[in-house]
Amino acid sequence: MTSSVDRRVTSLQYALDLFVEMAPVQKPIDEVKSDQDIGFHKNTIFARIIGLGMVARRFVDAAYFIVAQEPESRDSYEVSLSFFKWLMRYDSRNTKHFSAVIREVKASMLEVTNAPVEVVDGAGRIVEDSDSREEEDEFEDRVSSRQVATVSNEDGDWLELIGRVRVRNGYIRFRVPEELQRLIKDPENSYWTSLLVTSRFTLIYARGIYDHVLPTVDKGRTDWLPLQLVRNLPGKSWANNNEFKFFKRDYLEKAVAQINQLSDITISYETRAGTPKSRKQDQIRFKMERKESAQASKAAMLNSVALFQTLQREFGLTDRHFDRIASNRETWSDARIEQAIEYVRREIRRGNKITRVAGYLMKVIDAGGFVSEADKEVDRIQAQIAAKSSAEDVAKTSTQCAVAASVAAADAAAEKRRAEETRMATEFFAAADKKMRDELVRKFATTNTIGIRTIERQGLKPADVSEANIMDRPTIAASFCSFVAGEMRKAARTRSKNQSSLI
Structure with missing residues (x-):
């Protein structure tokens, strides 16, 4: 050379x-x-x-x-x-x-x-x-x-x-x-x-298919491809137009078998008729995955299966990334990689925009990035401040919830009292004699300001309301019952005072 x-x-x-x-x-x-x-x-x-x-x-x-x-x-x-x-x-x-x-x-x-x-x-x-x-x-x-x-x-x-x-x-x-x-x-x-893999192939279709699926191994499968593309991988030959069952038997199946036997991946395929209402199988899709031996060699290279799985699953490193790590193992130790992982995780927690996590991690490994002790202390202090603020927010929220619950309970009790008073007022008015009912209606329609407004909003005049029809309109009836309930409370207070004076 x-x-x-x-x-x-x-x-x-x-x-x-x-x-x-x-x-x-x-x-x-x-x-x-x-x-x-x-x-x-x-x-x-x-x-x-x-x-x-x-x-x-x-x-x-x-x-x-x-x-x-x-x-x-x-x-x-x-x-x-x-x-x-x-x-x-x-x-x-x-x-x-x-x-x-x-x-x-x-x-x-x-x-x-x-x-x-x-x-x-x-x-x-x-x-x-x-x-x-x-x-x-x-x-x-x-x-x-x-x-x-x-x-x-x-x-x-x-x-x-x-x-x-x-x-x-x-x-x-x-x-x-x-x-x-x-x-x-x-x-x-x-x-x-x-070259150690590609040099083993002896079938042109095995080599051609291997070359076509290799870029998408990490995805696990190819898109649906025209079968004609696979037929023509070696160029022009009689197999291009051979009946599919013979092409499958003599070329496709043998190629898949050789790929599975000699290469670093396992592969399978499925076909379909891409044209509606047609039975002609004219599309093909390959499914593939790395052999365990290929994965194991990468894990062994890292001296840690757990570290390999972290890089592969959490950060999405591909074969290209692992090959680069392997070529730099003299300086890229497991400790250096773990420090880079810690650094990238910290950046993600801090909300920094990272578009390609795998590529960013590789840059951090290459640069020897790590989280310093000062940075860790900052993280601890910020975590304490965040925890204290969170506790205060929880306490404040709890107080607000308690006040809201108390107000809601009071409102519910008041509403219950009003409903009970309305019921009692209705029953009282129904049981009273005509003279008492006429008197209550007269006072409501002439001396109670709310009563006059309620009657007028219904398009009526006070003179139009009597003991016989006051309960016919729900709005007037509700306001009238509240008035009657108030009169009943006044009467009760008067009776209580009179009893106190006698004692």
Whole structure:
């Protein structure tokens, strides 16, 4: 390997060390057993690469792995050809075949677009609907001899997967377009691709399906996809139009079985008829999850299953985050991570706006953030003040509730007394003789101000009210009964005074 490759890069140096170790016994990369992985964070846009053969895919992976190790973009990359072939699991000495692989990769292109891939044809071109497919049949025939990745409508941005490639004196030098280099080195919108896993696949459909579902493993399943997309993963072949039951038997089932056997995930699928009233199975959805062994290795890396579960469940860390932690374990100890967790929890309690908790936690870990003793003392004092204020609020609320309850009880008692007095007044008036009733009505209608107002509000005059009709109107009757109750209280007080004077 030449000096153009930075030997200080840990992941690349580890791969080189393994290669040197395996070379004498001619052990390929897919047979490596190691606790440390060889791979890189692949931008999710590369999941759209369709139409490459198995060896061509491995060529691209090996090249992008080399590119991903450099923090800055370079004009070209050069490594030992034997090392490069080991990375792509290529042990053939057939130079014509290797040249054909390079031509296949160079003939492929990637469309850089934010739109999701809906349907692709046999050449990997996006097809918007069935009508447009018929219009492009003639063009498809012209390009069927070449494997083209995604080519969509007239508006787009197409990039070569690999630029100029030169093989000389046991070394391979290659170029990658600047735009693709930025995507390869993008750590945000990416997912982890392990060369130790991808090098094991022997079925093109297994590799194609694995590449497509890997970005969504953390979600647990994909959206419903056009079955035609899965059919066309290897590009144009007779299997594209094969009857579904045969495609399922000969390709799909075998691919799923190989993924479950050789990779770090388990996968299943379901199909449905996407067109109403149609029985044709034309949509597929994959469900997947990490194998326990893959999860266990991450927990072991942290020396604590509880810490791993906290990071995964509470803060939502993904494989990409755990891989970054693993690459920084020399400085990112469990204690440092736990201090960062405490810091982020404190920020959340304080109500600070955090849009992406996982990303924020990773920044705090990287910066070595922690909660100081002074900050903890501030939290304790504020908690005491809050507790005291809460106790005072509770006491105040209790007093207010007690007063309100007392007032309500008094109001209820007064209302009960008024109802009882009204009942007694009604009974008294009904039992009195006519002379007494006439006298009570006269006093109410002539000397009681409230009585006069009540009568007039009903559109009557005092002279219109008599002992025979005063109880006919509810409003006048209620006011009159209150007046009678008052007269009864006066009579009772008079009797009480007279009895006191006799004594």
